[in-house]
Structure formats: C-alpha cells, structure tokens
Amino acid sequence: MKLITYAPKDAPTKEEVGILYTDDTVLSLRKMGFAFSSMNELIQCAAEREDGFLQEICAFQNNTPIKEAEIALRDVTLLSPIPRPLQDVICLGLNYEEHAKEASGYSRDAFSGGKEAAVYFSKRVTFSQGDGAPIPLHADLTDRLDYEAELALIIGREAKNVSPDEVKNHIFGYTVLNDVSARDLQTRHKQWLFGKSLDGFTPMGPCIVTADEIAYPPALSISCTVNGEVRQRANTNMLIHDIDEIVSELSQGMTLQPGTIIATGTPKGVAMGMQEPVFLKAGDVVACTIEGIGTLTNPVQA
Numbered sequence: 501m502k503l504i505t506y507a508p509k510d511a512p513t514k515e516e517v518g519i520l521y522t523d524d525t526v527l528s529l530r531k532m533g534f535a536f537s538s539m540n541e542l543i544q545c546a547a548e549r550e551d552g553f554l555q556e557i558c559a560f561q562n563n564t565p566i567k568e569a570e571i572a573l574r575d576v577t578l579l580s581p582i583p584r585p586l587q588d589v590i591c592l593g594l595n596y597e598e599h600a601k602e603a604s605g606y607s608r609d610a611f612s613g614g615k616e617a618a619v620y621f622s623k624r625v626t627f628s629q630g631d632g633a634p635i636p637l638h639a640d641l642t643d644r645l646d647y648e649a650e651l652a653l654i655i656g657r658e659a660k661n662v663s664p665d666e667v668k669n670h671i672f673g674y675t676v677l678n679d680v681s682a683r684d685l686q687t688r689h690k691q692w693l694f695g696k697s698l699d700g701f702t703p704m705g706p707c708i709v710t711a712d713e714i715a716y717p718p719a720l721s722i723s724c725t726v727n728g729e730v731r732q733r734a735n736t737n738m739l740i741h742d743i744d745e746i747v748s749e750l751s752q753g754m755t756l757q758p759g760t761i762i763a764t765g766t767p768k769g770v771a772m773g774m775q776e777p778v779f780l781k782a783g784d785v786v787a788c789t790i791e792g793i794g795t796l797t798n799p800v801q802a
C-alpha cells in the first residue's frame with residue numbers, strides 16, 4: 501500500500517490519512533471506517549496489532565466496494581506522510597562511498613570518517629512539508645543551500661537490541677526524504693545539527709510504501725534533479741552501512757519506537773561536491789525520485 505497524509509482542497513486545514521489507490525485516485529481511510537487522526541496513530545495501531553491490521557486494511561481495499569471512499573487526487577493536497585514526526589529524524593552521514601569522497605573534498609575537517617563506523621546525526625524537524633510545498637531559502641542565514649535525496653525508513657515495531665537478521669521485521673515502510681542542508685552552517689559549527697534543521701529542511705513524500713511491497717533489502721534506483729538536470733543517480737543497494745546494520749546497531753541500548761524515521765544517507769552529486777558548486781537559489785525546483793515510491797518535488801522559495 502501507498503499510504504499518504506492529505507488535505508482535501510475544500511477543507512485545506514484538515515489532515516486526513518489515506519491510500520494512494522491509483523495514479524489519480526485516493527482512498528479516505530476515514531470513509532473506509534478506519535479513523536486515524538494521523539499517520540503516527542496508524543503506525544502505532546499497526547504496531548500494537550502486529551501484522552493483522554495492515555492486512556485488514558489491505559483486504560478491505562481489495563474486496564469491498566470502495567466508491568464512497570474514493571477521492572480524485574486533483575481534489576486533495578498531498579502533505580508529508582508524517583507532517584509532525586514524533587522525534588527528530590535520525591540521519592546517516594557519508595553512507596555512500598562516492599559521496600563520502602566528494603564531501604571530504606569540500607571540507608576534510610567537517611566530513612571525515614564514515615567508513616569504519618557509521619556517522620549518525622540528528623535532524624530537528626518541527627514540521628515536514630510534502631510534495632509540491634516550497635523549501636525556504638533562508639537567505640539571511642545561508643548562501644550554500646544544498647539538496648540530498650535519501651531513502652528514509654520508518655520503524656513499525658519497537659526495536660530494542662535487535663539482531664541484523666531480525667531488522668526487516670521492524671520496518672513499517674519507506675519514503676523519499678530530501679535532507680536539505682546549509683553547508684556554511686554545517687561546517688561553521690562543530691556539529692551538523694543547526695545546518696540540517698532549519699524550518700522546511702525536511703520535505704518527505706509523496707507517500708509511505710509499506711515494507712511488504714518492497715523486496716528486502718531495498719535495491720532501488722535513487723536520483724535527484726535540479727530544474728530537470730540530473731545531479732544524483734545511484735541505487736540504495738550501495739549503502740556502506742546497510743539497513744540491517746544501522747537499525748541493529750542503533751537499537752543496542754537505544755529503543756527505536758514505532759514512527760521513528762531514519763534517513764539512510766545520500767549518494768554522490770550534491771552541490772558541494774561539484775568543482776564549482778552551484779547551490780540552490782530561489783526558483784529552483786528539486787525533484788528526488790526513488791523507484792517504487794515516487795517523486796518528491798519541491799520548489800525553492802525566497
């Protein structure tokens with residue numbers, strides 16, 4: 501299933517949880533009899549009821565006349581699938597070989613390491629915007645705004661001291677995340693938190709694809725374009741530290757609750773890796789695509 505959070509265009513302040521049913525149709529879970537106030541509540545419910553719950557929704561979707569629950573996609577605005585994450589996003593830094601090289605070429609001080617031990621950092625996110633919503637330029641704070649297309653996973657069942665071969669049973673699903681970064685803030689301060697956490701720096705979407713629909717471990721093409729020009733192109737099977745390792749390691753002594761979002765790192769091709777970096781400017785359009793999930797497109801706004 502492709503799960504979404506959306507706002508009906510005739511009630512734009514409402515947030516509803518639904519299913520991206522076809523390319524141009526959405527199903528309202530509320531109208532299907534599953535009333536969730538948020539995606540986080542749905543994920544929590546699925547965790548408590550284990551596998552049966554998502555299958556129940558799926559069976560309903562497949563077997564019941566659902567005309568009443570159908571809404572045309574053009575009549576809704578897609579929001580981030582998780583507009584208000586329960587906690588900050590856990591991020592992997594330097595987790596693709598070629599990206600680690602380009603980053604260390606930009607600043608050896610700020611971007612060393614990553615190969616032997618995973619680089620973990622936190623991305624504060626008060627509000628995540630969805631597909632189509634603008635990325636603020638923050639021109640008063642940065643003139644080195646950069647993009648990072650990433651596969652993000654969402655934890656479905658509490659993970660505590662999980663072994664690598666058990667990790668797949670704890671994943672709820674996957675989405676596309678743009679780890680927007682202010683490189684000057686990131687390198688000026690000793691830690692990356694500030695440069696990664698300005699308002700509007702965590703677009704996600706367009707949907708969460710549930711884990712049952714993606715072969716494990718995910719080997720999906722991932723790309724990013726800026727104004728249609730391809731900047732990043734790789735495959736999620738190129739992670740230095742893979743999902744089994746990341747989740748298992750983090751779960752040793754740190755409980756990962758349902759709804760936890762982990763961004764697995766970005767491949768080569770970010771602006772700071774260019775010979776003469778071309779950072780984002782107002783009016784640019786960034787599109788991050790992952791095979792089987794979709795495209796997350798966001799314009800940069802002054």
Ligand code: MG
Pocket residue numbers: 591592593648650679763765766
């Ligand atoms: Mg990143």
